[in-house]
Amino acid sequence: MQRIGVLTSGGDASGMNSCIRAVVRKAIYHGLEIIGINRGYSGFVDADMGPMNLGSVADIIGRGGTILHTARSKRFQTKEGRALAFENVQRFGVQGLVVIGGDGSFTGASIFQQEYGIPVIGVPGTIDNDIAGTDYTIGFDTAVNNVVEAINKIRDTATSHERTFVIEVMGRNSGNIALAAGLAGGAESILIPEIPFNVEDICKKLLSGIKRGKLHSVILVAEGAASGIEIGQEIKEFTGFDTKVTILGHLQRGGSPSAFDRILAARLGAKAVELLMAGETNKMVGMKAGEIVASDLSEVIGKASPINKEMYELAKILSI
Amino acid sequence: MQRIGVLTSGGDASGMNSCIRAVVRKAIYHGLEIIGINRGYSGFVDADMGPMNLGSVADIIGRGGTILHTARSKRFQTKEGRALAFENVQRFGVQGLVVIGGDGSFTGASIFQQEYGIPVIGVPGTIDNDIAGTDYTIGFDTAVNNVVEAINKIRDTATSHERTFVIEVMGRNSGNIALAAGLAGGAESILIPEIPFNVEDICKKLLSGIKRGKLHSVILVAEGAASGIEIGQEIKEFTGFDTKVTILGHLQRGGSPSAFDRILAARLGAKAVELLMAGETNKMVGMKAGEIVASDLSEVIGKASPINKEMYELAKILSI
Amino acid sequence: MQRIGVLTSGGDASGMNSCIRAVVRKAIYHGLEIIGINRGYSGFVDADMGPMNLGSVADIIGRGGTILHTARSKRFQTKEGRALAFENVQRFGVQGLVVIGGDGSFTGASIFQQEYGIPVIGVPGTIDNDIAGTDYTIGFDTAVNNVVEAINKIRDTATSHERTFVIEVMGRNSGNIALAAGLAGGAESILIPEIPFNVEDICKKLLSGIKRGKLHSVILVAEGAASGIEIGQEIKEFTGFDTKVTILGHLQRGGSPSAFDRILAARLGAKAVELLMAGETNKMVGMKAGEIVASDLSEVIGKASPINKEMYELAKILSI
Amino acid sequence: MQRIGVLTSGGDASGMNSCIRAVVRKAIYHGLEIIGINRGYSGFVDADMGPMNLGSVADIIGRGGTILHTARSKRFQTKEGRALAFENVQRFGVQGLVVIGGDGSFTGASIFQQEYGIPVIGVPGTIDNDIAGTDYTIGFDTAVNNVVEAINKIRDTATSHERTFVIEVMGRNSGNIALAAGLAGGAESILIPEIPFNVEDICKKLLSGIKRGKLHSVILVAEGAASGIEIGQEIKEFTGFDTKVTILGHLQRGGSPSAFDRILAARLGAKAVELLMAGETNKMVGMKAGEIVASDLSEVIGKASPINKEMYELAKILSI
Structure with missing residues (x-):
């Protein structure tokens, strides 16, 4: 292993830059060369790539997003696209690949590895924390902190006006962001796709809270569970309360990564380089029970997380 | 003047608590008593009010929202409602009133003063900065900083994905928040109700930016100018760009007040007490050209701000 | 178990309030009564304590510090002081005690339990993360984020002036804060009490960094390892560089708790109540390998953490 | 005027980058060329300078510090040094100079202009807000917000432990940062060089506050007024209180600029270019009474600000 390629793929997540920095510096520390591939598999197909050095990653540790950019590539999903990518692998002398992204990105990596034999290591980078094989994905902690900060601000206005607020958060098919932010932010109800819910029950809880003197309520809705706007409408109809809806959207992704995400990103990125150096392939690095571990990509892709x-039950108990 | 009442009315704004603290402490410093009226004119009508002391305002200087709560009151808009409020004025011995709020709140205060002769002083507290007679309203600086912080986060993801983002911000009929946040955040275009705009021109600017190598664009839309969702749709249709829309909503209001808002709030609140002590009425305090001044409420209510x-033109020049 | 007492002791840590809230709400959920004890063991001796209800913990989830206050108590270290505390236990009907604090606080709890048989459960709350039996203590994640944020700001000025900065951080005898913040903040060198260091080596690294084009350097010093001021002086003498020193001090403790600390605090607080309800005593709750577990206090007190x-080595590799 | 040079000099201030961006973009908008001079007058003497374009200032609007770096130059204080700088003026075809900095930087600019006739315009960039001819300098609002944020965090721990905290802040010979942050942060006492103070009086106020039930106190000390450590020692001796001292140091300078500083920087930078285009020289741009104005450098240099x-008296009244 003399030259490693690195790319970020899928939705951007805060901490991806800290991970790129770790991959680059760890590789250079061990005397390897490193090729940065821009715009995910799209740049891989288009040869939008080039050498990186220590200076390439100076001053990026605390910046959100990814300096390598990211994109969805339809062409890499085709045999022709992957053939072009392999040409670039040969042209740039890439002998191993670090793919920072989510489930879809790992699927692409796995197919490419099977077709062309180039070693690939996945690093879980997605705010959704929906990847099997790791307790935390890069970007999740920052996203949860972003949501908690937004809840804090909205709670100021909710308290002042004695209103009910519905906040829709990201997470695709996963309720992880909603659950963690709801527990941390003290949300009165948390609606997630993994647990059936009933708007009538939520409304009854709201009404009994009001009776007990609660001045406001915050309902967190995972985008995979329901539409915040529809839930807001239903609550308004049932209770008659002045109900406002906020859809946090893409601001959840950005911002300077939290310390937790930076450390996780550094450890996972360095481990990915170690695995390639040890001749491993088709693995994903992850953090399980506090340890940095490797799983087979096949045990990760498409698996539920x-x-x-216990946290869901606790959130219910603490929001009485 | 022995006893002053204070209330917050209309939409909450960060810094209202700093202002309440200043009114209470300034009054107590001069040996006055102070009555806090809860939930705006609603509590005024309902006698939801009571004495405040130094302890009532301990530890609130840095908290968003308003500890006195705020509400819209339909009853205070009726003669009967105001008669009830006057009964409470007599019952609680209130001899002067400080009203922290916006245009509608001042209108109510002015009518009440004309009907019952009780001295009133208005303090401009609204994130919209749309009050004549003051260069800044309490809450505006914090709201603009909230929007700029959101732009920063969205720009991380916009850059990573090379996307166009439309961000809808508050301001009712005013473009002040959009203009200030757009200039401070480096938005590519700013749509405000005060200046006619044309989506085609915006799109052409986007396209020429892309040609020149710009990787992303942020368009700020004041809620009074257009719907962010509609503008996003039109841009998508015209340019074919992957265009995302974020509606910041109520998180703009909250959060710990900025230093600027805290100082403004302290100065305005103290001045309001001074005016009541000097026998003034029907005035609004404000900051004009760096000085704390008083205007007649009649010169303020319903007047355009x-x-x-010059700032709008500058924002255009700097976003080339 | 009908009535539980709760206190915070030792240095305050952000997230203690989230933990108090969890203890109170979890207890009330199960029909228990809860007594809040103010100012740590000091209030325990002085009967500065009283019942708490749902309202006592409203709106505290996001506030730094501890609403129960904390203090060091010399009297509780005496037999007489503990006898007074036991009188208060009887007077207030306390049947079990949750102690949120660090090693010293657990020692006191353990002695008290042995002498009077009252069940006690410890919850690790200290920014230092130096307690055996848990991977994380409440307040550590927030403190590390505070330090990283300070590093970010100092790096702006360090880069602009091309200077070397020495930042002294807290941690008493532990290098955990320095290590985590140094890895997350990209510090050039990290000085901790657990690892011998040599200022000459640090200076040589600085000089070779400058040669390679580095414009600035940040050295993190744990207070238990050395004095930041002395290290700054030594570096200045050896290298001749314009070296500035910042001692972050108590601002590391405060601020709204991070999402991680809030969730940890909620889970640990709830578990402490469960243990008391299950008839357990002399335990500390903790998070090990992602799970909430209980250890015997005797296995925790005085034990090294x-x-x-691996993280220390990684920080070195990434700061080449 | 075809080609303008721009440099930053003296202590760095957050918002300098927003100002550089405005100078560059405004100049390019009007068809001018722009030369960036690195490391203040030091780079001017050493020819460390080169052309800037739109891309040079991409993505810097929200970053603290200055991308042009800054340094103190002893050589520019000599005739020989300035002669070298003039050679570089001729070599790079610079026809006008924008100097972003403080009093010392303007003095250098003024002498250079007198000796070599090259038009110079000063832009006040310093966190100290101690420049005559402007109500605000670039970086002051951000620095004050940084201090207020630190006060917030320290207050959490101060309240929890019922302690007295002394916080030393920057400002050189000016008390502006201490005064604004003290008023905004609700400090119990503010020690500034412009107003004589007496530690005994401060202690008596502390003691009477304690009697009245205050749980903690925060004393702000401007570095130009006294040493925080000495004041802390004196208070401890007089009152016997557990008194802690924090010296905020360089973290006050950095961080992403506030919206206020970004807007101020944009307006001042653009105005500086306009003045050069209009054939003006030896002026400083500033904001007076909300308007962007120009003053003669001779009326600014060495003048007291x-x-x-009124704000000082207000801070005293509100801290009763």
Whole structure:
């Protein structure tokens, strides 16, 4: 292993830059060369790539997003596209690949590895924390902190006006962001795709809270569970309360990464380089029970990453 | 003047608490008593009010929202409602009133003063910065900083994905928040109700930016100018760009007040007490050209507060 | 178990309030009564305590510090002081005690339990993360984020002036804060008490960095390893560089708790109540390998909590 | 005027980058060329300078510090040094100079202009807000917000431990940062060089506050007024209170600029270019009474910028 390629793929996540920095510096520390591939598989197909050095990653540790950019590539999903990517692998002398992204990105990496034999290591980078094989994905902690900060601000106005607020958060098919931010932010109800819910029950809880003197309520809705706007409408109809809806959208992704995400990103990125150096392939690095570990990509791709039910129950108990 | 009442009314704004603290402490410093009226004119009508002391305002200087709460009151708009409020004025011995709020709140205060002769002083507290007679309203600086912070986060993801983002911000009929945040955040285009705009021109600017190598664009839309969702749709249709829309909503209002808002709030609140002590009435305090001044409420209510055209032109020049 | 007492002791840590809230709400959820004890063991001796309800913990989830206050108590270290505390236990009907604090606080709890048989459960709350039996203590993640944020700001000025900065951080005898913040903040060198260091080596690294084009350097010093001021002086003498020193001090403790600390605090607080309800005593709750677990206090008190050597090596590799 | 040079000099201030961006973009908008001079007058003497374009200032609007770096230059204080700088003026075809900095930087600019006739315009960039001819300098609002944020965090721990905290802040010979941050942060006492103070009086106020039930106190000390460590020692001796000292140091300078500083920087930078285009020289741009104005450098250099006494009195009244 003399030259490693690195790319970010899928939705951007805060901490991806800290991970790129770790991959580059760890590789250079061990005397390897490193090729940065821009715009995910799209740049891989288009040869939008080039050498990186220590200076390429100076001053990026604290910046959100990814300096390598990211994109969805339809062409890499075709045999022709992947053939072009392999040409670029040969042209740039890439002998191993670090792919920072989510489930879809790993699927692409796995197929490419099978077709062309180039070693690939996946690093879980997505705010959704929905990847099997790791307790945390890069970007999740920052996203949860972004949501908690937004809840804090909205709670100021909710308290002042004695209103009910519905906040829709990201997470695709996963309720992880909603659950963690809801527990951390003290949300009165948390609606996630993993647990059936009933708007009538939520409204009854709201009404009994009001009776007990609660001045406001915050309902967190995972985008995979329901539409915040529809839930807001239903609550308004049932309770008659002045109900406002906020859809946090893409601001959840950005911002300077949290310390937790930076450390996770550094450890995972360095481990990915170690695995390539050790001749491994088709693995994903992850953090399980506090340890940095490697799983087979086949055990990760398409596998469910269940929510923590104990945390869900706790959130319910603490929001009485 | 022995006893002053204070209330917050209309939309909450960060810094209202700093202002309440200043009113209470300034009054107590001069040996006055102070009555806090909860939930705006609603609590005034309902006698939801009571004495405040130094301890009532301990530890609130840095908290968003308003500890006195705020509400819209339909009853205070009726003669009967105001008669009830006057009964409470007599019952609680209130001899002067400080009203922290916006245009509608001042209208109510002015009518009440004319009917019952009780001295009133208005303090401009609204994130919209749309009040004549003051260069800045309490809450505006914090709201603009909230929007700029959101732009920063969205720009991380916009850059990573090379996307166009439309961000809808508050301001009711005013473009002040959009203009200030757009200039501070480096938005590519700013759509405000005070200046006619044309989506085609915006799109052409986007396209020429892309040609020149710009990787992303942020368009700021004041809620009074257009719907962010509609503008996003039109841009997508015209340019074919992957265009995302974020509606910041109520998180703009909250959060710990900025230093600027805290100082403004302290100065305005103290001045309001001074005016009541000096026998003044029907005035609004404000900051004009760096000085704390008083205007007649009649010169303020319903008057336009034009945007700074020079800043608008500057924002255009700097976003080339 | 009908009535539980809760206190915070030792240095305050952000997230203690989230933990108090969890203890109170979890207890009330299960029909228990809860007594809040103010100012740590000091209030325990002085009967500065009283019942808490749902309202006592409203709106505290996001506030730094501890609403129960904390203090060091010399009297509780005496037999007489503990006898007074036991009188208060009887007077207030306290049947079990949750102690949120660090090593010293657990020692006091353990002695008290042995002498009077009252069940006690410890919850690790200290920014230092130096407690055996848990991977994380409440307040550590927030403190590390505070330090990283300070590094970010100092790096702006360090880069602009091309200077070397020495930043002294807290941690008493532990290098955990320095190590985590140094890895997350990209510090050029990290000085901790667990690992011998040599200022000459640090200076040589600085000089070779400058040669390679580095414009600035940040050195993190754990207070238990050395004095920041002395290290700054030595570096200045050896290298001749314009070296500035910042001692972050108590601002590391405060601020709204991070999402991670809030969730950890909620889970640990709830578990402490569960243990008391299950008839347990002399335990500390903690998070090990992602799970909430209980350890015997005797296995925790006075035990070393070693740093993560792998992380230390990684920080060195990434700061080349 | 075809080609303008721009440099930053003296202590760095957050918002300098927003100002550089405005100078560059405004100049390019009007068809001018722009030369960036690195490391202040030091780079001017050493020819460390080169052309800037739109891309040079992409993505810097929200970054603290200055991309042009800054340094103190002893050589520019000599005739020989300035002769070298003039050679570089001729070599790079610079026809006008924008100097972003403080009093010392303007002095250098003024002498250079007198000796070599090259038009110079000063832009006030310093966190100290101690420049005559402008109500605000670039970086002041951000620095004050940084201090207020630190006060917030320290207050959490101060309240929890019922302690007295002394916080030393920057400002050189000016009390402006201490005064603004003290008023905004609700400090119990503010020690500034412009107003005589007496530690005994401060202690008596502390003691009477404690009697009245205050749980903690925060004393702000401007570095130009006294040493925080000495004041802390004196308070401890007089009152016997557990008194902690924090010296905020360089973290006050950095961080992403506030919206206020970004807007101020944009307006001042653009105005500086306009003045050069209009054939003006030896002026400083500033904001007076909300308007962007120009003053003669001779009326600015060495002139006192008095504090706002009304604000000082208000801070005293509100801290009863």
